[in-house]
Every structure is written in structure tokens, then in C-alpha cells.
Amino acid sequence: MSTTSRTPPPSAPDGAPDGAHDGAHDGIDKAQYGLAVLLAALGVYTIIDATTLKVGFADPVGPRLFPYLIGAVMVVLSVLLALSTARGERGEQETGEDIDPDARPDLVTVLKLVGILVLNIATVDVLGWAITGAVVFAGCAWALGSRTLLKDVVIGAVLSVGSWYFFYSGLDIPLSPGILDGIL
Amino acid sequence: MDSLSLLWDGLQAAMTPSNLVYAALGVLLGTFVGVLPGIGPAMAVALLLPVTNGMEPTQAFIMFAGIYYGGMYGGSTTSILLNTPGESASVMTAIEGNKMAKNGRAAQALATAAIGSFVAGTIGTLLVVFFAPAMAEVAVGVGAPSYFAMMLLAVVLVTSVLGSSKLRGFIGLFLGLTIGLVGLDLSTGQPRLDFGSALLAGRIDVVVVAVGIFALGEALWVAAHLRSKPLGIIPVGQPFLGREDWARSWKPWLRGTALGFPFGAVPAGGAETPTFLSYLLERRLARNSDEFGHGAIEGVAGPEAANNASAAGTFVPLLALGLPVTATATIMLAAMQGFGIQPGPQLMESEPDLVWTLLASLLIGNTLLLVLNLPLAPLWARLLQTPRPYLYSGILFFASLGAYTVNQQPFDLFLLLLFGLLGFAIRRFGVPVLPLILGVILGPLMEVKLREALALSDGSPSGLVNEVLAVLIYVVIALALLVPPLVARLRGEPDSPRREREEQMSDR
Amino acid sequence: MTVVVGYLPDQYGRAALAAGIEESRLRGARLVVVNATKGDAWVDKSFADEQQVSELESELSGLEVGYEVRQSVGPDLADQVLDVVRETEARLLVIGLRHRTPAGKLFLGSTAQQLLMGSPCPVLAVKPD
Numbered sequence: 001m002s003t004t005s006r007t008p009p010p011s012a013p014d015g016a017p018d019g020a021h022d023g024a025h026d027g028i029d030k031a032q033y034g035l036a037v038l039l040a041a042l043g044v045y046t047i048i049d050a051t052t053l054k055v056g057f058a059d060p061v062g063p064r065l066f067p068y069l070i071g072a073v074m075v076v077l078s079v080l081l082a083l084s085t086a087r088g089e090r091g092e093q094e095t096g097e098d099i100d101p102d103a104r105p106d107l108v109t110v111l112k113l114v115g116i117l118v119l120n121i122a123t124v125d126v127l128g129w130a131i132t133g134a135v136v137f138a139g140c141a142w143a144l145g146s147r148t149l150l151k152d153v154v155i156g157a158v159l160s161v162g163s164w165y166f167f168y169s170g171l172d173i174p175l176s177p178g179i180l181d182g183i184l
Numbered sequence: 185m186d187s188l189s190l191l192w193d194g195l196q197a198a199m200t201p202s203n204l205v206y207a208a209l210g211v212l213l214g215t216f217v218g219v220l221p222g223i224g225p226a227m228a229v230a231l232l233l234p235v236t237n238g239m240e241p242t243q244a245f246i247m248f249a250g251i252y253y254g255g256m257y258g259g260s261t262t263s264i265l266l267n268t269p270g271e272s273a274s275v276m277t278a279i280e281g282n283k284m285a286k287n288g289r290a291a292q293a294l295a296t297a298a299i300g301s302f303v304a305g306t307i308g309t310l311l312v313v314f315f316a317p318a319m320a321e322v323a324v325g326v327g328a329p330s331y332f333a334m335m336l337l338a339v340v341l342v343t344s345v346l347g348s349s350k351l352r353g354f355i356g357l358f359l360g361l362t363i364g365l366v367g368l369d370l371s372t373g374q375p376r377l378d379f380g381s382a383l384l385a386g387r388i389d390v391v392v393v394a395v396g397i398f399a400l401g402e403a404l405w406v407a408a409h410l411r412s413k414p415l416g417i418i419p420v421g422q423p424f425l426g427r428e429d430w431a432r433s434w435k436p437w438l439r440g441t442a443l444g445f446p447f448g449a450v451p452a453g454g455a456e457t458p459t460f461l462s463y464l465l466e467r468r469l470a471r472n473s474d475e476f477g478h479g480a481i482e483g484v485a486g487p488e489a490a491n492n493a494s495a496a497g498t499f500v501p502l503l504a505l506g507l508p509v510t511a512t513a514t515i516m517l518a519a520m521q522g523f524g525i526q527p528g529p530q531l532m533e534s535e536p537d538l539v540w541t542l543l544a545s546l547l548i549g550n551t552l553l554l555v556l557n558l559p560l561a562p563l564w565a566r567l568l569q570t571p572r573p574y575l576y577s578g579i580l581f582f583a584s585l586g587a588y589t590v591n592q593q594p595f596d597l598f599l600l601l602l603f604g605l606l607g608f609a610i611r612r613f614g615v616p617v618l619p620l621i622l623g624v625i626l627g628p629l630m631e632v633k634l635r636e637a638l639a640l641s642d643g644s645p646s647g648l649v650n651e652v653l654a655v656l657i658y659v660v661i662a663l664a665l666l667v668p669p670l671v672a673r674l675r676g677e678p679d680s681p682r683r684e685r686e687e688q689m690s691d692r
Numbered sequence: 693m694t695v696v697v698g699y700l701p702d703q704y705g706r707a708a709l710a711a712g713i714e715e716s717r718l719r720g721a722r723l724v725v726v727n728a729t730k731g732d733a734w735v736d737k738s739f740a741d742e743q744q745v746s747e748l749e750s751e752l753s754g755l756e757v758g759y760e761v762r763q764s765v766g767p768d769l770a771d772q773v774l775d776v777v778r779e780t781e782a783r784l785l786v787i788g789l790r791h792r793t794p795a796g797k798l799f800l801g802s803t804a805q806q807l808l809m810g811s812p813c814p815v816l817a818v819k820p821d
Contacts, residue, residue: 035613039355042362046377053374061638063369066631067376070361077355084351090614105408110608113407113580114601120584121597129588137581144407144573145732145767156581163585171238173589221734266734411731411765416741568735 032085036078043074112143128178133160187313194540198246198548203541206243207549208556210250215557217251218258219564220575221266222402225255226511226621230394231579233519234586241523242538246545248516253305253549255512256495257557258564260297260488265290265418265565280463280476280483285418287479294423296433296481297488298558303434304441304489305550308496311445312503313543316532319504323529328640329648331528332633333657335626338507340661341452343619345668356615359606360623363393370632388599389590390518393624396600397617398511399583401607403576408608410572417568423561433485436466440489447490448497451509458494462486496546503539505529514621521625693721694780697787698773698807699748700727701740704788707820709748712786715816716757723752723759724780728772731765739763770806782813789817 050067116139124132137156138149146152167173197203217228228251236244263278264285284293326334343353366377367387378384425433440462447458466482467473476483501507506527508514520527525535532539557564587600610617634648641647649655697712699705709725716723725748729739740748745761752759766772777785787807808815 032613035355035609039359042359046362046365049377053369053376054372061635063372063374063376066361066627066634067365070358070365073354074358074362077351077358080351081355089349106410107408109407109410110404113404114605117580117584117597117601117604121594121601124588124594124597129585133581133585136584137577140577140580141573144410144576145730146571146573146577147768152577159578159581167589171235173238174592175588176592411767413763413765414729414731414736414739415734417735569733569737571730571733573732 028088029085029090032090033082036081036085039074039078039081043071043078046071046074109143109145113140116140116143124178125176126178128164128180129175130157130161130164130180131178133163136160187317190536190540191313191544194537194542194544195547197242197537197541198544203243203246203545204548206247207250207545208552210247211254211549211552211556212250213247214251214254214256215258215261215553215560215564216254216567218255219262219567220258220570221262222406223575223579224259224398224512225252226394226515227398227402227579228255229512229515229519230391230398231582231586233391233394233515233522234589236519237522237589241520241525242541244519244523245516245538245542246549248512248519249542249546250549250552252495252512253301253492253546253553254557256492257298257301257553260301260491261294261561261564262568264293264297264484265420266415266568280480280487282418283477283479284481284484285420285479289479289481290418290420291423292425292429292481293479293484294420294561295425295558296429296485298423298554298561299425300433300437300440300485300489301492302550302554303437304444304492305496305553306547307438307441308445308448308493309499309543309546309550312496312499312546315449316500316504316539319500320529320532323505324533326529326653327651328633328636330651330653330657332630332637332648333654333661334505334507335630335633337657337661337664338451338501338509339619339622339626339630341450341664342509342622344665345452349614352613352615353619356610356617357619357623359610359615360620360625361627362623363388364624364627367628370628371635383593383595387628389596390515390522390625391590392587392596392599393603394515394518394621395583395586396603397607397610397621399579400600400604401611403579403583404604404608405611406572406576417565420562420565423558429481432481436462436482436486437489439465440486440491441493443486444490444493445497448494448509449500450497451501451507458490459487462490499543499546502527503531503542506531508622508625511618511621514618514625518625693719694782695719695721695723695784695786696773696777696780696782697723697725698728698785699725699740700738700788701744701748702738703820704790706788707818708786708788709751711816711818712784713752713755715784715786717755719783720757721783722757722780723755724776724782725752725759725761726773726776727761727763728769729763729765730767730769768806769803770810773807774810774812777811777813784814784816785811786816786818789819 046067050064050071053063053067055062055064116136119139120132120136123135134153134156137159138152141152141156142149164175164177167175198207213228213232214225217223217225229248232244232247232251236247260278260281264281266282281293281297284290339357343357344350362377366384368375368385375385440458443462443465444458463483463486466480466486467476470476470480470482472480495510498509498513501509502513502517506517506529508517517527525531525538583600583604584597587596588594590596607617609615610620638645638647641650649658695712695716697708699709705727712723712725715721727738727740727745729736740763745763749761752761762776764772773785773787776782785807787804789804792802804817808817
């Protein structure tokens, strides 16, 4: 929770965020090493995967050229990124009217959202979109701070059942009915 | 002229009641997403892709065009009315327009922005009508080597010119190219990068990639930074312009259009440069230039027109060459591919109905924008009071829905989540999104052309340069890569960063 | 001795403020005005902007007792106010009450109810005239 106070003798102005300022991190942005590792891993995998491809005879270039190129450059980029990180350079985090760059990132909320999406992945075929869609909506609203669970579930149910019918009747795309098969 | 009669046919086709409904829907939807910060037309188009599977391509594109223009109008509404602190707004309109609003002239700021957008959009679309066919005719004769070179130029320019870090631009590009590699190789039919899974043997659907990176990525990013001090909104009645304001605005509108259109038609031209240039130009030409910085209407009229003309300009390379230069254009290109339409110089010949109805709809959409949105401006402003939990829950809902409808497979949802996390990561590390999405969608096309060119020359690299146009383009690429750092070194300054913030904010 | 006022820049907040000023005069207490927001919307009419805050302060500066205006951002409105009450060991909390329809009571959360239940000190709930 962040607080600003105003008392009779005027205190210092609140930190109006300026675009590129990133107050929470100073010094080496170690997380970027993680990105560099990811890039290197992808690059290496691309190259290895490409070696399993067979070259067709009419094709002088073959399916391996592009992957080799891309994989190689990825590895180079990962090295460059690691070097740049070590020098203390950091990327500009995206800012916008709704971001407060001085606040620490709230990763717990992100994890909750990811959890709800994973739940959806696991249950959508079993329970059907008409149910899991409502769970996605209400669950995400809860994760993002909404306290009105009943209202959110109702809205979510309207959305999920409505969209199920929309795609089924309107566009002929049957989404999984799950356990409501036969009812819908 | 032949173009005009084709346009007339297009207008008649576009004026059917159902097409008008789609245009209006697109405009309203686009304004809706444009008003909300952080959500842009690219995301809206990506979220709507699954729904358009059941539609006629013409109607889908009419809607997309409406979304594109509506998005820009919405964005300028927000930047004028949102009581942002100090100089944190980087868009030119926001600086002068916001000051005007604080001085109680919000109605005039909104009006000049809207009318200027209409003027610029209309003129810009007419310019597209004249230039695109001519360009397409020239480009049809172009062969694989030059086509490859052109795409390479677009990709290189976008990667190295925009954004504050070339390194990150290239990282984005190559991440996108890697994603584009997944799937069956086109000539030999072998699966690439399938990570041993049969589910990845086919190409990753563009809906999943685009929705994951734009929609889900944005939602996750905002979730991590959800709470912040609310900004006030500047109350406004109906937008309107007095006579003196008209007189001060119309020339900046025209000058802005002239500046914006060429930049929009060129890869990496972007909208930031012409709006900035328009601002400078208006400031120099204005009689009362010290009003600038405190709410000069010319400082809103010119840049707004430049912004919209630039958006219109992006349709030239898209329709004539099949070359997208903004994120939204890239997704529209992918949508075309989804409909089985092959973008490229032959598009104007092979799908004249689509092209001309689309162009006509741009004109109609522009008009609808003015007619529908101008009176609704105060209403749009109230949208900003929506709590974000509902907004982003809705986005996550529609994103999941969209990804699921592609194949009715939970695996796509899993991919969606992966791309959402990737979207989060690129926002965290400042990797620009445009090179990434270009890499995903243009990468496969580039490979096809590359192999075509080399196949013709039996594998010898000379196959890449045996067309004059290709050689010329490679020279330009080399210059674009080498000149800026040389110039900076000669001047003894570090490379001046070009902020890509405006692009990410408005998500064009 | 402190009196805490839960403030919004509307008629309910002003009613609470007026009552709070009177109470702090009566008791010779310090006045702490709290304006909280969940911070989850871009625009929150309940959050006083710069101009409203300075108007508030000029109104308060005529008092003989000390005053303080606090604004905070957090996930729960009631908690933010109650935190201030506990921190200042306030003797009284003053809030404005609004009428809620039966449906409203079902679907919307009630900050006033949370404050009434959770406050360690007496609560004065007032309605606008």
C-alpha cells in the first residue's frame, strides 16, 4: 500500500513518475540474464533440431538454412544481451498511463491469474466451456481484487453460456459441452 | 480514371446495410479499445480474428479498418481528457490537447482532433486509392529476389530504427522468426521445431500468437502493476469548434496530412516522427508561437492529422505489396492469410472486390467516426472509470475463448499461456513488439522467397542479387544499418534513442 | 487525541468532514482526513485530485487544531482507513452514510459496514442534510 500525506507545512511532492524511471531497480538487472539464457537455449535447440532434417534433392538450399541462421543469430544475441546486462544496461519497461513504475511488481497476482488459466486448460474439455469460461472470468476478477464474487460469477456465467451458444448456433463451431452435454 | 470508377463500385458495395453495420461496429469497438490505455487496435483485431472465421472476408476487413481508425480516435480522446501529471504523456496531441483541456478548452481540442483525423483519413485514403494500384502494377513484375530484399528491408528498418535499443529490436525479431519456424517445412514437408510433439507439427495459429502476446501479455503485465494513483478526468461537454478555431486548424490539418502519409507508407516510418515534425512545423509557422506548450490548437490539429494520415499510409504497402509496417497491419495480413487470400502485388488484381470495398469502407468508417463519436465523447470518457479487474478479466475471458475456438484443443490454451508469458517478458525487458510479430508472420514468407530465389540460381548466392531492384534495396539496407552509428560517432554523441513508447501505447 | 474522517469529494464526504471538524473542536483533538482509493481504475471520482485536496486544505487551515490530509492506494478501502485509525489511536472515526437499495446491499460490498464492524474506536455515521 502506498501512502502520501499532506500536513500543514507542505511536504515534498509525491513522486510523479517520469516515463523511463525505474526506481525499484538500480544496478545490474539480473533477470535479463534469464532472458539471455532462454535465447541461447532456443537458438541451440533450433540448430540441433535443424540437423535432423533431411535435404530434398531438388532443393539446393534445403530446410536447414533458415533454422541454422536463426539459431546462430539467437545465440549471438544472447551473448550480446548478457554482455549488455553486465554493463548495467537495462531495457525500458513498458509504461503507460496505468502503470506506476515506482511500485514493486505484484507477481502474486500474476501467479494467481496464471493458475486460473492453467485450471481452465485442465478442465475445459471435462467441464465444458460454459462452466470453465465463467470460472475464468470470475476467478480473474477475484485475483485482480474484486470482492463481489457472486456478481462476478453471474456475469461470467452469462458470458460463457452466451458465447457457447453464439459459436455453436451462429458460427457452427461447437465448443466442448463437457458435463453439460445434452443440456446445452 | 479507372481507379475512381473502381472506388465508386467499392462505395456501392460498401454501402449495403450489413456492411455499414460492420463498419459502425468496428468504429465503436475501435474507439472503445482506443480509449482504454494499454489496449490498442492490434489487440482488438487479434481478439476478433476467431469470430471473423465465420464471416465473409470483406466484412471482416471492413470491421478491422473501422477498429484501426476508431482506435486512434479513442487514444487521442484519452490523452486529451486524462489529467496526466506533467510531461508523462509523450504523444504530441496529449501535450497541447491536455493543456487546452486544463484551460477549459477540452471541447475544442476534441473537435479539432476528430475533424483533423477525418480530413487526414479521407485524404489519406484517397491517396492510397491513387498510389496503391500504380505501385502494385510496378511490383507485380518483381521477382523473388527483389521481393525477399523488400521484406528484409522492412524488417531491418523496423528493427533497427524504432525503439531505444537495436539489440532488443533484433532479439524481438529473431524470437518472432523462431516462432515462425514451428511447423512443417513447405517444400520437404518435414516438421520443424516440434519439440517432439505431434500437436506442434502444424503452424502455430496466428490467433494464438497475437492474442497471447498482445492481449494476455498486456493483462498479465497490468496485473503486476495494477494499483496506482488514479488520474482525474477533465470534464467536457459536447466537442465543438468556434470560427476562429476552424480558421486556425484547417491549414495544420492539411500540413499534418502531407507529413504523415509518406511516413506511414514507409516501413519504420511510424507515426511518431511525423507527429513530432508536424508539431515543430506548426510551432514555427504559428503567429502566436508562445502559446505552444500552454494549449495551442495548431499543436493538436497538425499532429492529429499526421497521426491519422500515417495510419492511412500503412495501407499502401499492405495492399500493394503485401508488406505490413505496423503491428495492426501485420495482424490484418495474417487475417488475410487465414482467409486463404494471398497478400502481395497481385492482390489488387486477384481480389479487386475485397480491396476496393475495403478502401471505400475506410472512407465510410472515417465519416462514421466523426458522426458517431464526436457526440459520444463525454460517454467515452466515462469508460475510464471502469475498474480494471473487470476489464482485464474480460480480456482474459475473450482471449481464452478465442484461442480455444481455433481447434477446440486445450493445447492451444497452453500455447496461449506461453505466449502470454512471453508477452509479459518482452514488456519487462523492453523488447519491442513490432519486430516480434513481423518475424512471426513475415518470417515464413521470407524463407519461401529466399529459397525460390536461390532455387532459380541453383543455390548460388548470386541468385539474391540478379535483379537490379534487389541490389538497390540491399544498398539501402546497408546504408540504414551503417550510417546512423557513423553519424553519431562523428558527432561524438551516443546513439539517440528513439522511443517506441508511443507505438507500444497506441499499439498500432 | 485524534479524530479520523473518512473522506470523499462528494456530499457524503463533506458531511463527514463537517461533523469531524465539529467533533475535533469539541474535544480539542487533531483531525486526520483520509481519502482512500483502490487504485484499480484510471479515473476514480472518489479520489480527490490536486485541486480538491488544496481546497480541502485551505478549508482546514482555519482551524485552531492541527490537521493532516492523507491519501492512500490499496486493495481495500476500509482497511486503509482502519490502518490510520489504529496508527493514530484515534478516539473517533467519522464517516458519511449513503442509502443503499436492497439489491445494492446484495451485490455491492459495503465499506461503511466494514468500518463499523472493524473500528477499534466509536464510529460516528452522518448523512448529508
